[in-house]
Amino acid sequence: MNKELDKTVCTNVEWVGRAHCDRCHIRRLMFFSELPDSAFEHLLQPVDQFIHAAGSTIFEAGTRKKFIYSIRRGMVKLVHTAEDGTNRIVRLIGPGSAIGLELLDGADSYHHSAIAINQVDLCKIPVPTVEQLESEYPELYQHVVQQLQDQLDLADQWIVALGAGTAKQRVAQLLLVLDKFFAENNDEFILLSREDMAAMIGIAVETVSRMIAEFKRQKILYKTDNNLYTCNTAELLKIAQQD
Amino acid sequence: MNKELDKTVCTNVEWVGRAHCDRCHIRRLMFFSELPDSAFEHLLQPVDQFIHAAGSTIFEAGTRKKFIYSIRRGMVKLVHTAEDGTNRIVRLIGPGSAIGLELLDGADSYHHSAIAINQVDLCKIPVPTVEQLESEYPELYQHVVQQLQDQLDLADQWIVALGAGTAKQRVAQLLLVLDKFFAENNDEFILLSREDMAAMIGIAVETVSRMIAEFKRQKILYKTDNNLYTCNTAELLKIAQQD
DNA sequence: TGATATCATTGAGAATCATCAGTTTTCTGA
DNA sequence: TCAGAAAACTGATGATTCTCAATGATATCA
Numbered sequence: 322m323n324k325e326l327d328k329t330v331c332t333n334v335e336w337v338g339r340a341h342c343d344r345c346h347i348r349r350l351m352f353f354s355e356l357p358d359s360a361f362e363h364l365l366q367p368v369d370q371f372i373h374a375a376g377s378t379i380f381e382a383g384t385r386k387k388f389i390y391s392i393r394r395g396m397v398k399l400v401h402t403a404e405d406g407t408n409r410i411v412r413l414i415g416p417g418s419a420i421g422l423e424l425l426d427g428a429d430s431y432h433h434s435a436i437a438i439n440q441v442d443l444c445k446i447p448v449p450t451v452e453q454l455e456s457e458y459p460e461l462y463q464h465v466v467q468q469l470q471d472q473l474d475l476a477d478q479w480i481v482a483l484g485a486g487t488a489k490q491r492v493a494q495l496l497l498v499l500d501k502f503f504a505e506n507n508d509e510f511i512l513l514s515r516e517d518m519a520a521m522i523g524i525a526v527e528t529v530s531r532m533i534a535e536f537k538r539q540k541i542l543y544k545t546d547n548n549l550y551t552c553n554t555a556e557l558l559k560i561a562q563q564d
Numbered sequence: 565m566n567k568e569l570d571k572t573v574c575t576n577v578e579w580v581g582r583a584h585c586d587r588c589h590i591r592r593l594m595f596f597s598e599l600p601d602s603a604f605e606h607l608l609q610p611v612d613q614f615i616h617a618a619g620s621t622i623f624e625a626g627t628r629k630k631f632i633y634s635i636r637r638g639m640v641k642l643v644h645t646a647e648d649g650t651n652r653i654v655r656l657i658g659p660g661s662a663i664g665l666e667l668l669d670g671a672d673s674y675h676h677s678a679i680a681i682n683q684v685d686l687c688k689i690p691v692p693t694v695e696q697l698e699s700e701y702p703e704l705y706q707h708v709v710q711q712l713q714d715q716l717d718l719a720d721q722w723i724v725a726l727g728a729g730t731a732k733q734r735v736a737q738l739l740l741v742l743d744k745f746f747a748e749n750n751d752e753f754i755l756l757s758r759e760d761m762a763a764m765i766g767i768a769v770e771t772v773s774r775m776i777a778e779f780k781r782q783k784i785l786y787k788t789d790n791n792l793y794t795c796n797t798a799e800l801l802k803i804a805q806q807d
Numbered sequence: 808t809g810a811t812a813t814c815a816t817t818g819a820g821a822a823t824c825a826t827c828a829g830t831t832t833t834c835t836g837a
Numbered sequence: 838t839c840a841g842a843a844a845a846c847t848g849a850t851g852a853t854t855c856t857c858a859a860t861g862a863t864a865t866c867a
Contacts, residue, residue: 423713467669476722515815515816523729770826
């Protein structure tokens with residue numbers, strides 16, 4: 322199912338500059354939210370800021386790098402690739418969340434591949450720096466625990482909502498998830514590719530397409546802009562939960 | 565799918581006694597593994613030990629209790645129940661793992677119900693006691709992080725292995741998961757009820773039964789004892805991964 | 808802007824799975 | 838040890854979904 326996703330891996334990454342966490346205007350939303358300004362005076366290794374183009378790979382599963390990434394803007398998909406090349410999307414990660422946290426507790430390589438869905442703005446934080454700050458500021462542990470718990474909740478939601486039911490129900494659930502996830506201020510959201518959606522709910526691409534097309538015809542889902550969509554949440558909920 | 569699991573909730577719970585963590589012979593496997601004996605001299609609230617009979621509920625989703633549980637022996641299923649009564653098993657938890665960790669970071673109630681699969685031997689640890697020990701011994705945070713990361717890995721494995729593929733592939737994957745999970749020393753494992761298996765992989769009970777029966781006929785799965793089974797791992801892997 | 812590649816949609820037939828109903832097996836308690 | 842209940846298994850049928858193939862729409866780039 323869904324083989325050879327991303328045949329042409331575009332590695333379009335732009336270095337934006339050294340991060341100055343003490344002057345970061347969104348720090349209270351980010352990985353170092355609990356730390357005082359003074360914490361960043363003597364970092365073991367510096368934090369850098371990057372912009373990843375849509376489709377570019379942030380890290381690949383199994384790679385032995387030593388960085389975690391705090392997402393400032395954009396959406397990242399965590400992908401598991403099986404031996405036969407089958408891809409499965411395990412989680413979507415948005416602004417304020419961190420990826421690569423497995424490195425903080427002994428894992429020697431990333432557990433998934435992380436790929437930018439749209440343009441992603443992120444901070445690249447060396448693991449030794451995190452460990453240094455953890456030992457100096459135990460409150461950072463609290464934040465890591467919070468992050469992991471949030472991601473565990475997401476994974477559970479994924480299992481419950483996207484892992485059972487008919488194809489139509491799963492697509493409806495997925496749209497509800499996307500709506501809640503992307504819609505920060507407005508209620509528009511980016512509709513993912515059929516391939517990505519299929520890789521999330523474990524059904525064929527054509528089936529996803531059929532369901533999406535049907536929802537569009539029924540005006541449950543409508544395009545507002547380029548590839549921005551809005552949906553009728555109430556109607557989707559009814560579909561998702563019907564017996 | 566799989567409605568009215570556990571119509572007769574047996575709440576057979578036996579108090580074994582106050583836990584003396586400083587003298588616990590398996591502490592290095594348990595939640596307080598990193599702490600010194602002296603840590604337990606002045607606990608805010610005591611830790612108690614219980615035995616739960618198979619099928620009994622350890623806690624129910626949404627309950628506002630203030631305890632986490634460290635599993636000493638036996639298997640626990642974490643169950644999500646939808647509004648319509650549909651049950652979905654989100655995770656299996658075994659010895660050395662802890663449940664209810666969501667309470668440690670602000671959640672005011674359990675996210676799932678926890679039900680004993682076989683006889684479960686556990687320690688009931690009050691949240692204030694954990695918080696006390698966390699502030700005195702920051703290394704306990706490390707352990708919580710480890711626990712959460714382990715459970716996140718389990719959840720991801722669940723999504724990848726049990727969420728896609730044909731019914732036969734999913735059942736094969738599930739048997740492999742059970743084999744790896746239950747088989748501590750020997751290679752026998754408890755075969756769950758068809759209802760539980762269906763609730764894990766999101767297919768109909770009858771379909772699970774058909775697949776299991778087929779595996780038995782093909783001698784890929786054989787009963788060794790009461791309801792202990794052994795499986796041909798290589799053969800199951802082949803089935804699980806075939807195109 | 809037009810050519811081309813990629814993605815989304817649709818159709819049709821085959822394969823898979825859910826459902827309902829009935830049978831067999833296993834478990835449980837008197 | 839036996840009767841009754843629960844769980845597991847099986848068969849038949851219809852609905853759903855996958856697969857293969859073709860067409861339409863959209864994006865990209867020279």
